[in-house]
Amino acid sequence: MVEIDPNKLEPGRTSVDHGLTARIKRSDPWRSAFRHAQIDTPRGRALQSFSNVFLHVYPVKIPKRVLNLRYSLRLGFIAAVLFGILLVTGIYLMFVYTPSVGSAYGDMQNLKTGVGFGQLIRNVHRWSAHLMVLVVALHLVRVFYAGAYKKPREFNWVIGVMLLLITLGFSFTGYLLPWDQLAYWAVTVGTNLVHYVPLVGGRLQDLLIGGPQVGQNTLLRFYALHVAVLPMLLALMLTVHIWRVRKDGFAVERTSVGTFSEAATERPAGAAPAAESMALAAPELYGGRVRLLGVVDRESITEAARPVDDTVFTWPHLLVRHVVVALGTAAVVLGLAVLFSAPLRGLANPNLTPEPAKAPWYFAGLQELLSRFDPLVAGILLPGGAVLVLLLLPYIDRNPDTRASHRKVAIALFSLLLAIAVILTVIGTFFRGPGWQFIAPWTHSYIEF
Amino acid sequence: MPRERPRPPPFESAWLERSLNRYLAWGLVFMVLLLAGFIAYRVREPGLRRDATRAQTTSYTAIGTQIFAASCAQCHGKNAAGGGSAPTLNSTQFLKNTTDDQIFALVSGGVSGTEMPAWNLDYGGTLTGEQVRQVITYLRSLEPHAPSVPGWRQSAKATP
Numbered sequence: 001m002v003e004i005d006p007n008k009l010e011p012g013r014t015s016v017d018h019g020l021t022a023r024i025k026r027s028d029p030w031r032s033a034f035r036h037a038q039i040d041t042p043r044g045r046a047l048q049s050f051s052n053v054f055l056h057v058y059p060v061k062i063p064k065r066v067l068n069l070r071y072s073l074r075l076g077f078i079a080a081v082l083f084g085i086l087l088v089t090g091i092y093l094m095f096v097y098t099p100s101v102g103s104a105y106g107d108m109q110n111l112k113t114g115v116g117f118g119q120l121i122r123n124v125h126r127w128s129a130h131l132m133v134l135v136v137a138l139h140l141v142r143v144f145y146a147g148a149y150k151k152p153r154e155f156n157w158v159i160g161v162m163l164l165l166i167t168l169g170f171s172f173t174g175y176l177l178p179w180d181q182l183a184y185w186a187v188t189v190g191t192n193l194v195h196y197v198p199l200v201g202g203r204l205q206d207l208l209i210g211g212p213q214v215g216q217n218t219l220l221r222f223y224a225l226h227v228a229v230l231p232m233l234l235a236l237m238l239t240v241h242i243w244r245v246r247k248d249g250f251a252v253e254r255t256s257v258g259t260f261s262e263a264a265t266e267r268p269a270g271a272a273p274a275a276e277s278m279a280l281a282a283p284e285l286y287g288g289r290v291r292l293l294g295v296v297d298r299e300s301i302t303e304a305a306r307p308v309d310d311t312v313f314t315w316p317h318l319l320v321r322h323v324v325v326a327l328g329t330a331a332v333v334l335g336l337a338v339l340f341s342a343p344l345r346g347l348a349n350p351n352l353t354p355e356p357a358k359a360p361w362y363f364a365g366l367q368e369l370l371s372r373f374d375p376l377v378a379g380i381l382l383p384g385g386a387v388l389v390l391l392l393l394p395y396i397d398r399n400p401d402t403r404a405s406h407r408k409v410a411i412a413l414f415s416l417l418l419a420i421a422v423i424l425t426v427i428g429t430f431f432r433g434p435g436w437q438f439i440a441p442w443t444h445s446y447i448e449f
Numbered sequence: 450m451p452r453e454r455p456r457p458p459p460f461e462s463a464w465l466e467r468s469l470n471r472y473l474a475w476g477l478v479f480m481v482l483l484l485a486g487f488i489a490y491r492v493r494e495p496g497l498r499r500d501a502t503r504a505q506t507t508s509y510t511a512i513g514t515q516i517f518a519a520s521c522a523q524c525h526g527k528n529a530a531g532g533g534s535a536p537t538l539n540s541t542q543f544l545k546n547t548t549d550d551q552i553f554a555l556v557s558g559g560v561s562g563t564e565m566p567a568w569n570l571d572y573g574g575t576l577t578g579e580q581v582r583q584v585i586t587y588l589r590s591l592e593p594h595a596p597s598v599p600g601w602r603q604s605a606k607a608t609p
């Protein structure tokens with residue numbers, strides 16, 4: 001008989017399992033990595049979560065309504081998954097790409113003709129990038145309509161707008177790297193806008209492209225931004241964003257979803273944080289929800305502060321959903337990548353302007369505006385103003401109500417602006433041909449993704 | 450999923466279990482799709498590569514022809530046939546004995562003490578590395594029909 005330290009036996013077990021996996025899982029090396037056995041009791045699951053850095057991103061238990069697909073549409077999560085895919089494929093591309101005017105384009109050709117899975121990885125990277133812009137924008141729209149930017153989530157909305165800007169920055173800097181005609185001219189059109197910034201425009205443009213025209217310096221700068229600066233910024237902001245999603249108590253309660261009463265989840269407007277510790281202050285502020293963020297084995301103490309048990313275990317309920325949504329996202333991206341290849345036009349040629357020289361689709365609305373108004377107005381004031389209003393939105397719209405019927409003005413205004421943005425983007429993308437003439441998209445397509 | 454079964458109320462344990470199972474089923478579907486996608490690509494990859502290589506050769510040859518006519522022909526002769534001040538590049542003797550990398554280095558850096566200048570932007574020239582490669586692709590396209598020119602270094606023309 002092997003002697004077994006009773007402390008290493010799972011609680012509730014009296015007999016010893018002598019199977020190989022059981023032995024490995026009891027061994028010291030295993031236990032040094034995975035401290036707690038998989039015990040399917042509330043306490044067991046909690047201990048596992050606490051001792052695992054990855055599970056620790058999630059709370060042990062979550063409000064049931066978080067499971068509801070209809071509410072969040074998982075858009076934020078999908079955006080994070082796309083970012084993950086972009087990181088992995090981006091590193092693969094870094095192994096075979098040199099940010100030099102002389103070889104960047106050839107490296108792109110090489111992906112097609114010589115690198116194993118090269119073109120596939122490039123396609124996946126490009127499709128994920130397009131989808132990430134789209135999904136992040138949809139996430140913003142979803143958050144707006146849910147009223148999820150209201151107290152106490154104002155600051156998370158601000159972080160969110162910054163994430164959107166960083167995402168756009170990623171797409172724009174990445175666009176230049178293939179160094180083909182599409183890249184060269186989209187970036188030339190884009191960076192010319194910077195010139196119209198009042199007072200510092202010229203210098204700013206110079207700083208960005210590092211010379212009189214887009215060239216080697218621009219390529220190196222965009223590359224550094226794309227693979228080092230922006231990823232670090234995004235990772236940092238995303239950490240804050242997700243942390244705050246937890247701290248702000250997850251998705252806003254909707255009366256149509258779940259069974260939990262609204263009064264219990266919303267922090268009363270104007271409630272000042274108590275001077276005592278967060279854990280003690282939390283029940284009054286959040287209707288007991290903060291307790292979910294950590295302390296499970298104090299069940300008895302806070303039981304009274306909780307009107308209904310509205311929680312489920314993260315594992316398996318949320319985790320399984322997230323893994324499946326991540327798999328689904330990956331499947332969609334891979335499907336697109338297998339079916340549609342990323343474009344590669346001719347080598348960048350500063351002396352040959354393609355007709356039309358189009359900005360990437362998410363800036364097509366801006367380009368459309370530019371064709372109608374003065375560049376200072378269309379290129380700087382309108383988009384700058386829009387970003388400023390978005391940033392300050394939670395502080396402008398101070399109505400605490402999240403029900404659609406009680407925020408008609410905000411919804412009407414936002415919907416109007418959204419419609420204008422969508423229409424401009426669609427016109428700029430599909431309805432414009434050479435010389436920015438109006439064309440019917442079914443006659444000829446000038447779009448390349 | 451059979452639809453007739455009565456729907457349990459949301460978030461009750463029966464609902465949770467059914468919902469979880471549905472997700473797990475989808476997870477399986479997605480995994481199969483992912484695997485199928487990778488296999489589909491891998492199967493098509495050799496063909497795709499062949500097509501891409503062919504397309505690249507065609508377009509590089511065309512662009513290389515233009516660049517050669519514009520920048521090199523005045524010394525190396527029309528269609529690289531020699532007769533000017535510089536070696537005859539359209540010759541088996543040159544093309545068979547010189548690798549792409551050698552030509553790349555020669556054209557990029559030039560030959561000091563002669564008329565041959567450095568062409569690569571990296572060495573103060575006017576062509577990007579990729580354009581040099583396009584010219585090389587053009588020269589290579591001549592190789593199958595290149596005439597024998599024993600005096601190619603002296604810019605002799607092929608004797609017909």
Ligand code: HEM
Binds near residue numbers: 074139157164
């Ligand atoms: C890189 C881009 C972004 C990522 C990866 C991301 C990720 C997430 C995730 C994972 C959540 C949890 C709930 C959910 O899935 O919806 C979330 C919630 C939230 N996001 Fe984002 N987000 C991004 C951009 C934005 C933007 C552009 C905004 C708005 C300006 C925003 C505002 C919010 C707010 C206010 C919440 C809390 C919503 C709630 O609790 O109901 N985020 N985000």
